[in-house]
Amino acid sequence: MTHVLIVGSGPTGLTLAIDLARRGVELRIVERSQEPPAGVRGKGLQPRTLEVFDDLGVIDEILATGAEYPDLRAYRGDQVIWEGRMDEIRAPSAGVPYPNLIMQPQWRTERILRDRLAELGHRVEFGTEVTDLMQDADGVTATLGTGERVRCAYLVGADGGRSTVRRRLGVGFAGETFDSERALLADIRTRDLDRDHWHVWGSMADQTMYFTICPLPGTDVFQLVAPQPAGDDLPALVAAHAPHVRIDEIVWRSEYRVNVRMAERFRAGRVFLAGDAAHVHSPAGGQGLNTGVQDAYNLGWKLAAGSEALLDTYEDERMAVAEHVLGLSTRLYREGDARRGDHTNQLDLAYPGSPLSAGPRGGERLGTLFEEQRGTGFLLLAGTVAGTEAGTEAGTVAGTVAGAVGGNHPVRVHPPLDGQQGVILVRPDGYIGYHGDESGLSAYLSGFGIDAPLLSASR
Template sequence: MTHVLIVGSGPTGLTLAIELARRGVDLRIVEKSPVHPEGARGKGLQPRTLEVFHDMGVIDEILATGAAYPLLRSYKDGQVIWEGRMQEPKEPSESVPYPELIMQPQWRTERILRDRLAELGHEVELGIEVTGFEQDAEGVTATLSNGERVSCAYLVGADGGRSTVRKALGVGFAGETFESERMLLADVKTPDVDRDHWHLWGDMAARTLHVALCPLPGTDVFQLTAPYTGEDDLQRILDTHAGVKLTEVVWRSEYRVNIRMAERFRVGRVFLAGDAAHVHSPAGGQGLNTGVQDAYNLGWKLAVGSDVLLDSYEQERMPIAEHVLGLSTRLLREADLKRDEETQQLNLGYWYGPLSVGPRGGERVPGVYGGGRFTLLADTSERYGDAVRVLPAPEGQKGVLLVRPDGYVGYDGDEAGVRDYLSRLGVETA
């Protein structure tokens, strides 16, 4: 029996698969598309996601093939009228090892994650859709489009905003779809603008954007974005607003602004993550990153499998999703291009979560990469089994800190309470 069946192979599903695979959990990951998706789509990797990718062993390639966001350049009547940055450059520090937003086309992010998953012995099964499933107290039985019946302990829907898993569960997807707010999105080629700037045409003072061309690192392609106003010929749009000639349209899509969140993230043995659980406007670059964080939260909990951990996924991630939806919606309404501490996801935590004990419980701990294990920061000779590594306490620390596998403080207190805390979570310390 497969322990976890993951439906969907975007960044959320792939992150979850890697988190399970590196812990030796038996899994399958299926994708209804017969080919891996193309298109830059979500291209901004936030500092917190970069920390996750460090822990997962893919940060070197992410940084080597990606780039910081370029200088913004705005035009009117063929003249440059404004230049600026989305984010001022910052040097790495102990508290923020990856301070800058990194641009990385989503197709490449997914390829890097698939390569890491392959190193761990698993591959995405393309062209396979989950057409139905039943669950009981013992497990889930899923029916696949190839006629196969798969028994698994848990099923995770990471299959996007139109999630078949969510619909099959009957879980509501509360929110709004704004039909009047549509966007054209394309990957295009043109020799008419330089690749050192993100080029914008519109009235930036009035926060009105007609068209934008953003160079994608490591390619000869630009990502084109434009509000959809009835004209869908990309060349005519550029002729009208920018005077730029295209030589090729590599990929294109149309996007409608959706702002929705699932009413549940868990029903029995079935979980929802990423866009299947919450969809955002593109403002603030939150969607892909929040999905990665969902998977990073859920992976170690599925590996342990205790009721208290499985229950905590929904309890911890729903408030985060609600907060991020509010943030991205506000930035959309204000047409705000900024990227700062508010969008980096470094200040998010689980202070009021069910797993957080002590004054620092739920706080992110920078620079502690557990490699899939708990980390106990303590001056002690005690050992707590293979699931916990012990490191010396930082200077000035009072008591001990037990850092969860996802980098947040679980327990902050006297060492005498550590074993009881781990036992409550279902973690063996022998």
């Protein structure tokens, strides 16, 4: 039996597949489309997402083929009237190794993730649609379009805003669709603009935005975004406002309506919703793709553990974050605010109210020791653990946390941070689970199906 069936192979589904594959979890990932997408939809990777991609082993190629966002250049006709940035370029630091928003066409992000998944021995099954699903106390049975029935312990719907999985579950998708607020995306080629700027005509502030044309790194293509559909005559739209710009080729185009919706549940029994299947955003602030990646990163280690108490925390933690992020992206959209910074980089998102968060720093992103956190395990910051000096190989402290949760969650022990009181246990997704006296650690872990005596130091 497949342990996890992932439905949908966008950034959310691929992130989850990679996280499970590196833990040795049996999985399948299916995609109803016949082939990978060609056009550019999302293109901004936030600093927190870059940290995740570092851990998953793809950051080098993401950075090598992507780029920081270019300066904005605003026009009235063919006259430049303003130049500036929507963010501040920052230098890396110990606490923020990837401080800047990176532009990366979504199709390439997905290709990089698919290649990483292939290295781990798994491939996306394209042209494979889930048409129905049924679940019982022991697992889920999914019916594919081919008639095949797949039995799995858990199923994750990462199949987009029109999620078949969500509909089959009967989970509501509350929110708004703004039928009058449509937008056009198009990948175009033109020889009349430089590739060092993001070119803008009109102003979001006074609702006179006509279109933007942004160079996509590592390509000869620009992405054109127009707040309102331009019908079939896109060159005419450009000519009306930028007579010096000619479109040589329209490579791809798509129109969409602005949606702001969130599923009423992120979990129904053994079925989970993630990414756009769970929440859809306005494009403002570049939050949608990144929030989906964080959903997957939160869920992966919990699915690998298989503890019901851990799995219950997924919905609790991610629904609260999704609600916050939806509010942020909607406000930015309404205000025409194109700025990027601390409010959009997702580094400050946390789980302070989660049942999995205990102690003064419980639920916070650790924000340091990134190299020590790489991999599939926990990080324990403590001077001694059961009489064993920090950082030594297993002695009196034998086994691993994985002895209780499936063999894929080793624990590294590291000396405490300067000024640290008590012990800190960092979850596999980089957030602090427990912060307090060592005497309380056992009770905390046992509450989530993790056996404290099985802690070990591993390098």
